[in-house]
Amino acid sequence: MALIKFRGKPLGGYNILIIAFATFGSITYGYCSAIIGSTLGQPSFLHYFGLDTASNAAALIGAINGLFQGGGLIGTLTFGAVADKFGRCKAMFLASVLAIIGGGLQAGSVHLAMYLVSRFLTGLAIGGLVMLVPLWQSEVAPPHARGLLVGLHGVSILVGYSSSAWVGFGFYFVNADGAQWRPPLAIQCLPPLILACGVCFIPESPRWLIDNDQHERAEAVLQRIYGDSSDPDNHAARAEFAQIRAQVELERHLPSSWASLFTVPHYRKRALIGFTTLLAGQLTGTTVINNYGPSLYAALGHGASASLALSAGWLTEGLVCNAINAVFLDYVGRKWLMVTGLIGCAISLLGVSIMVALYGGTTNKGGNSAGVFFLYLHLTFYATCMDASTYVYGSEIWPTHLRGKGFAISCAGLFVGYCVPNHWLEVLSNHDGIHTYLCHHLRRVLP
Template identity: 45%
Template structure:
């Protein structure tokens, strides 16, 4: 039975996605607030980072351990999501993020601050993984990219808010001015915790655990009646076979079709991180300082950059379901690389000079860069990751993808301060980023608009697909020799 044409979700679905996006905002704020904190004189003075000989190493550790916490924490998401439910995984993540924000704001020494940066990273990256798992599983095929991309737009809203909160408290005359922006990290997580009991559990999780009536009720609440009926049949049939399949991390490496998905997942997240986005975000004030701007100007430029990023994240909602996922992401990476090439040339020629036109052009390249990144990559990557994996390993697949983000960021953020001084940070990204962009654009499969239960055909899981789609869809598969073509046919017949 094919998916219905036209709009497949109802407005309750959209409302629940927006409510869940408080978790996305929490990640964005938590990940970004360190940028303005490191530019806050009261923070540097309190921890003596303006006088200590090891200040550079401590700053690198504050950034690096946040990513280490994320890398380790994210692997717990699949345990909570698969055993207790998708909402439980989100709730645990939100609690950790809220508590860490409170204790960061109350830190009394640098060791305490670094430790709770570690736990804050764990909670935030757990949210980054858990929220899009739920979103992918409650969104219908036709509108999935748009609705899941709200995750990307919301985390950018968190970035933007952190920049302007940090800027505002820069002018607050108090030795504790740095604490309040860190404490604000708790607010979106607490809002999410309050809303969570009212949000429906993922129908796919419920059917995987043989809770048919609850799943049917939730699908009726989330989707139009016609689409809910179609999806209930597709999902219920597929879950009958999914619950019998192995779902360990070892299986994801051992089974060829799962291994291919895992490599594609890492290829996307690691490839996108080669663009250098988090280095520009976290060390934005440092980069602007190198171009000769004062502290207040640095914070304004960072705030403007993140405001533009949020606007472009919203613009991405309009294009994500109109283009092939790999082509959109690959073109975005290549656009970012063009910006970095121009940036590298401007910095090499005019860095440290008083040429205002050249310095303005260098800042402009950062702004053009973020347009490519946010429209093409930030939100779409989470829709793509959720689409790659079947339900019984989707949480683990998302964990691996987000862990790839953490791993790349550990490398870049630890190396960035030294790279700024010695080799020029732009050069670290341009060559591998260009290779990644072309690779994703040319060779990665497109999952846009394909029902999650039909994606298996693209990876040769013929038996699993037969078991899940039923007689009519099975006949369609048998008519297509190349299983990758089935996904394309499926999309075309439902447009």
Template identity: 40%
Template structure:
């Protein structure tokens, strides 16, 4: 039986992946809601902030705006570190039960804020919750997805993250027309609490990761989960992908556990194969953020205002912008298993860099003028930028970083990856309002330079991982693989099945009947 022909995704498997995407929605909506909040005049009035560049208090406003994003990203960094520990110590399901109520609290504090301190505290707490979720969701999805469709399934995380961006943008646009000033900005902020609340309610119905269960010496539970994920019921007598996968995971986990007994956290940086993974994860996450994506989006309303658009139009353009990103991420989920992770990332980051070159040139020439054609061209290149990012970069980053680490260090590897993401957003987002106010289009030059460096580095450094089982990817980084079950010749497949029947099938029968 060849694994490459095993492209069918079971209904329970797909439902579990989609349920986990509520965590993706929590991040996407919570991060994006700041952008639409900055388009609501009533928000500025309530907190006595000024959006007039000539006002003496404008500098203070920029610091508060930077602080809103800085608190969220700082909380995300702390949450990512905690998530790396919790996913291993508590398990994937229990970690969800811990972090989702924290997300509800963060959203409630922001929506009910009566002063800036309460608002900033809510952003910090909400950021912590999504930091955990951003580690957990793609990790969990990668551990339950079949190899042939893992890219598509894990990409749904990226798709729903951007759906969250889009939902926040359109809700913010609709609330702009409310006749109740408080509702305009409080309602979108309050909605942040809904998504983690639903996630909390659904979590008891989700399975635990079979790989985590095997790491904890709970093979019977792992086998039950694999049967559900692959819709094999109790058909122990017929050869199935679930049985093959259990065989491979069991063998690799045993080998990994033997290795891990002598490892410490520093082994992540001292062992050559682990260190290469850490470097690749850093390059992927730092490279994706160094396109300037979150700066461009999170301050998109301010950018459109700088390009001469007023009233509700900046909010409408921001909503359309993330809708394009959402569609692009779905296209990415269809492409990533076909063209590969590395190719996708390099095409996307290169396209983002080129788009920013034109955007910077047009902004330098036409911002502050009434040239309609030039300003419209500026909007076009912002949309071209997000098309490249959505179609090739966004979802692929989570797919790649969730699959390159072996099971026993996967949560720590994802923790590292997301910590890099959140630290990058802190570095770029906090100074962004002041940078745009003081140097304007020149701030784009930073991201143009970084994308020019990152694209060739990714092409040189990243091993391709498409189509391989999680346990086989280690070979790309120099680790030993206990069992191969993908991309085998016919005689090799027969040999693996013979080994399976002789050594593992009796154990499965015992598990099923004990």
């Protein structure tokens, strides 16, 4: 396929195509994670499961989110081992099938217990996909364009996020019984179905193939990825193959067990850095703002439909900013982008906290509009500087022989970071209001 130049070096169209196709897994993660935000904003969903009248509604909503994130934590660790044992592509297929099952059960749920179980199953699946997609992408992307190509994972997550929000907003105006929330939940089966059908047609990671002594297949994959009419003898592919093989042979005799991640000092340091990097991204509060966005906008004086529209617009803005993040990665670098993002998120969260505390529940349009502005500014910093950056950095700090297990540890920080602030929110919002939560949360974001 056609070549383009990126940073003065060739980048194959085939390479771009297969990496872009794998992002159906990223879209799955984004849609499945974010659909709960608009679902909880649908009156018919709350009424069907009795969440509009239950005295323990806050705890039940917390369980809906908590089981999903808990499943994600288990899934990312489990599929890390599966990816090392059976290959990245087979692991993506299994995770996709599980996502289809979980999404279908959610859409067909007839009581809350069924919905809770299906959310947990979906969590297992997306926990695998959010780790497997950038792991595989980082192993097939050429080094000079790795930031851009793996950054497509973050961009595609926002495609899933924003799609779920606009779908939820559109179905808000459908009055048929169950139609407000069942079709949006069923749609989450589509991206993993596409991935499951096509994953057998994309190549396995050449690094995994070499690590498992499948050298001929690995060399063929590299020749396809690096194919260039100006290089008929495939010198670039052969050089990359030789480099990967030498690296794998060097690492073959190094410790590679799960225990070694914590007992070998420099592995333990990588585990701590990777885990903390993805944990920090979630402690900015971005996921909480997404999941409870309609409640925040309602506190700032907006009605149900306007709150859903503002949430959808918020996520659409994040999609644009993530595309910028993917481009910046190979020019600015990972570290300073993430530091800038953390500082910007902290400042924005402070602004939101002040506006909600002063003007929440009032008719002051200026104060409420400022609160909405700070919510959008918060996502601007997060999506432009942190979202894609954390996945790229969290995967590339690991050597080949430990990348599956190591990146699983990194992604575990993602789900721990989801669970902790959501629990704080349930406790604090029940007693002191959401603005107290935001102020409490801010103290954990400040670097």
